[in-house]
Amino acid sequence: MEKNRISPTNIIMPLLAAVLALGTAFVFHACPAHDDGSFMSCHWAQQTVFGLGCVMLVISFAHLGANSPRMKMGISLALLPIEIFTALVPNIVIKLCMSNTMRCHSIMRPSVVVLSLLMLIVTCADIFLCRKKEDAKNEN
Numbered sequence: 001m002e003k004n005r006i007s008p009t010n011i012i013m014p015l016l017a018a019v020l021a022l023g024t025a026f027v028f029h030a031c032p033a034h035d036d037g038s039f040m041s042c043h044w045a046q047q048t049v050f051g052l053g054c055v056m057l058v059i060s061f062a063h064l065g066a067n068s069p070r071m072k073m074g075i076s077l078a079l080l081p082i083e084i085f086t087a088l089v090p091n092i093v094i095k096l097c098m099s100n101t102m103r104c105h106s107i108m109r110p111s112v113v114v115l116s117l118l119m120l121i122v123t124c125a126d127i128f129l130c131r132k133k134e135d136a137k138n139e140n
Contacts, residue, residue: 021053042104087116
C-alpha cells in the first residue's frame with residue numbers, strides 16, 4: 001500500500017490563503033480611516049477579503065488532513081467559487097474609492113486579484129492531480 005505523500009499543492013494552498021488573509025490585514029490593506037473615525041467603502045472590501053482568506057485557510061487545512069483523492073478533490077472543488085468571489089470583491093462586489101490613485105486601487109486590488117488567481121490555478125492543478133490519482137487507483 002502506497003504511503004500518503006504530501007503534494008506541493010497541499011503546502012502551497014494554505015500558504016497562499018495565509019498570505020491573502022494576513023497580507024490584506026497588514027501589508028496591502030485598503031485606505032486608512034478618516035480623521036473622524038469613519039471608513040470608506042474600500043475598508044469593507046478589505047474586511048471581506050480578510051474573512052474569505054481565513055475561510056480559504058481553514059478549508060486548505062482540511063484539504064491537508066484529507067486522506068482520499070476523492071475527498072481532496074471535493075474540498076478543492078468547494079474552494080473554487082470562494083477564490084473566484086474573492087477576486088471579484090474589490091471594486092466589483094464592493095466599490096472602492098473614486099480615485100484610481102488611492103491605495104485600495106493601486107495596491108490592495110491588484111494584490112487580491114493576483115493572489116486569488118494564483119490560488120485558483122493551484123486549486124485547479126490539485127483537482128487535476130487528484131483526478132489522475134483516482135483514475136490510477138480505479139485501474140488497479
